[in-house]
């Protein structure tokens with residue numbers, strides 16, 4: 001798998017998206033490309049570039065108090081906070097600085113925030129930041145969690161998103177479906193690869209992949 005990477009560019013973005021064609025299962029669907037975000041999420045120069053691209057998608061009259069990171073997006077989240085501040089996006093936090101937090105998953109796979117983190121969500125202007133979005137089901141869980149704790153959702157951002165909006169809320173992304181030629185996502189019951197008896201190459205989630 002490591003040798004099958006294809007690097008794709010998006011207009012205005014200086015870092016490529018690495019994708020691997022094949023047959024993969026996420027938590028919510030089967031997909032024909034694994035999108036490898038490893039270096040975009042962990043290499044400082046790449047995370048900074050992604051943050052610079054994402055900041056342009058926010059209006060300067062938006063308030064941002066907290067960035068909730070899923071999919072291991074904390075490094076990008078910290079740079080996004082810095083870029084938002086540099087761009088003049090305001091925070092209502094007492095110390096004029098943005099919080100960057102990650103929810104915990106409980107034993108029922110629900111996203112939760114402990115008591116010490118809840119004040120960074122309740123009544124705050126929140127951005128949800130993800131690595132990749134395919135069906136939007138993970139976004140729904142994140143939004144449910146933010147709203148449960150009383151956060152005010154101001155935006156959703158991702159490095160890659162196959163959808164442009166969810167329930168009227170735009171999903172801002174550096175890379176879109178059109179940037180990956182022939183990107184397909186299937187309900188596992190309808191997956192044409194499975195129907196042809198083609199085995200899965202790997203299971204993928206926000207941490208990475210495990211080959212099968």
Ligand SMILES: O=C(O)c1cc(=O)[nH]c(=O)n1[C@@H]1O[C@H](COP(=O)(O)O)[C@@H](O)[C@H]1O
Pocket residue numbers: 026027028029031033034035036071131132133134135136137138139204205206207208
């Ligand atoms: O389906 C993805 O977006 C996805 C593609 C991929 O190549 N790798 C991967 O881990 N995913 C994960 O699938 C989840 C999003 O899928 P949806 O819930 O279907 O939008 C996120 O947690 C992604 O990290």
